[in-house]
Each structure stands twice: as C-alpha cells, then as structure tokens.
Amino acid sequence: MKVTVLGCGRWGTFHAWYADHIGHDVLLWGRKGSKHLQELKETHKNEYLELPERVALTDDIEAALAFADTIVISISSQQLRSFVGELAALGLAGKRFVLCMKGLEIGTGKRLTTVFREAAGENIPVAVWVGPGHVQDFTRGIPNCMVIAAADMQLTKELVEAFSSPLIRFYYGEDLLGTEIGAAAKNVVGLAAGMLDGFGYGSLKGALMARGTRELSRLIEKMGGDKMTVYGLSHLGDYEATLFSPHSNNRRFGEDLITGKPFAKLAEGVYTVEALMDLAREYRVELPICETVYEIVHNHQDPKDQLTQLFMRSTKSELA
C-alpha cells in the first residue's frame, strides 16, 4: 500500500519509518523551508531515527496528496484546522486520513476529528491512531499496543489490518469521543507527573493515576462517551509512556517548569489543558488535577501552594 505522511517532526518521521518498516511505499512531506525536512533531505536522519533512502521526501503538498489514498497527519494539534483547510482547497475526494496526534482545539474544546471534518468536509473518512509509544522505543524493536478509532468501524478495521505488525498490536476503538478526549488529556496528567518528578515526589504518581483517570472518566461520561474508555490504551494505557518515561515531552515540560529550566519541544498538554478548562465549564465537571495544572502553567501560580490546595479540598468518597 502507498502511504503519505504529512508532518516530519518526531512523530511524523516515526510514522514514515514504521510504514516503510512494515512494507508500505512511503512519501514523507514537510513544509517548504522546514528545518526538519532539510535535515532529512541532507542526511536521511534526525535526532530520533534514520530513514531508509527508499522513503521519499517532498515539500510539494500536491504531490504528497497525489501519491497515496491513505494519508497520515502528524503535526501540532493547534495547527490542524488551518492545515486541513489548505489541503481541502486542493481536493480530498477518494482519500482517507489518519490523525496521529493528541490534542483538543483551544477556544472551542473540539476534538481533532471534529476539527478535521469541519475543515475537510463531512464525507472525507478520518480516524485517530493513538496510545502509548515513543519513537526511541519502537526503533529499538520494543513492541507496544495502540488503538485506532473512527466513527466508521469498517474504516477502523481496514486501517488496523493495514498497519498491524509484530511491533504494534492494535485494538479497535469503539468510543471515538472517549478515545480522543483520553488521548489528549493524558498529556495534561503527564505535565502533573513531571511536576511531581521536579519536586522529588514520584511516589505520588500512583495517586495521580487513580485520581486522574477518575476525573477524566467523569468528563467523558458527561460528554456522552463511555466512562470506561479512560482505562484503555488511549489514556491509562499511555501513562507509563507519559507519566514515567524519560522520553515524554509532557513529563519533561512539567519537571523542567519546577526546576526552572526552559523546555522548547512540543508538549501538547500545555494547550490541551486550556481547552479542558472550557469543557469543564461547558459540561459542569470538576477537573481538580487539570485545573491545578492550568493554574500553574497558565496563571503562573506557585506549584507548592497549588498542590497544598489540591490536598486540602473537602473530603469526598473515592468514587464520587
């Protein structure tokens, strides 16, 4: 099968590497003037991996769209609407898209498949491919399990069949809403975990996992999703990769914030937490951990004070 990958950062290059690794013909696209693309063109490498020479590279978006009917997108979530708007102007009939990204739109709280459909048109097939996994682990041959979800189960099944391998075992996501909210929100819990690492409070991560899943489960249920989806691969299943892994950008952002170092790479949770605050208001759901992260990251509140306030909230039943 031919696969086009749009976006040549950490995760886009992983997808190009993986699709090639399992035998697909791959074209990887990056923006004109992109430093990432330039580096790949010169060396076929980046800081994470080496791409075989047979993986074609381009900055021509029309050629990228024409190359394949299956198109993976992996860029920063806040750029998705404008990017898909540009793609739509070129014509998307006959294409199917896989969003390999985790986020929610700031200002609307919308999920990425909603943003995609609004920008691309209702009839263009779209799925999400999320769950645990770091390029540094996969390229060393360490397998993991992930989830593909779409509104259309037939599309989910076709994509799972096309992308399954001994390196990635997929599950069918049956709750698209819960899968997308869970995937985006795990990055916010990852920021909180990094803050705990910054304080040397790693032993609190068990409690963070228990209470983080609980509050996000409440949100997903109120939004109309399945309250159990957070315990699947898109959220709880991604906690090791995000709350504990040295490779996690979100965990690292949180840790560096506490220890006073700048962290320049993309940490999607920083944006997602803003969108989650809108959803908490709209659906009248308390998200105490997410709110605490928001106060620290966006309102620059003192992290230790915020943690104390979180602990001093009124006592409640564990399952309330």
Ligand SMILES: NC(=O)c1ccc[n+]([C@@H]2O[C@H](COP(=O)([O-])OP(=O)(O)OC[C@H]3O[C@@H](n4cnc5c(N)ncnc54)[C@H](O)[C@@H]3O)[C@@H](O)[C@H]2O)c1
């Ligand atoms: N296990 C997983 O599913 C997994 C793992 C890593 C990252 N991710 C997700 O993948 C997404 C990308 O993360 P990343 O770490 O690769 O980020 P990155 O910053 O390394 O790469 C993002 C790429 O998007 C490009 N880009 C940004 N705006 C664009 C636009 N308007 N048009 C075209 N290209 C644009 C950038 O130039 C860059 O090459 C995030 O949503 C992240 O959460 C998922």
Ligand SMILES: O=P(O)(O)OC[C@H](O)CO
């Ligand atoms: O490095 P992070 O924090 O962006 O997380 C990457 C993946 O989502 C982990 O599964």
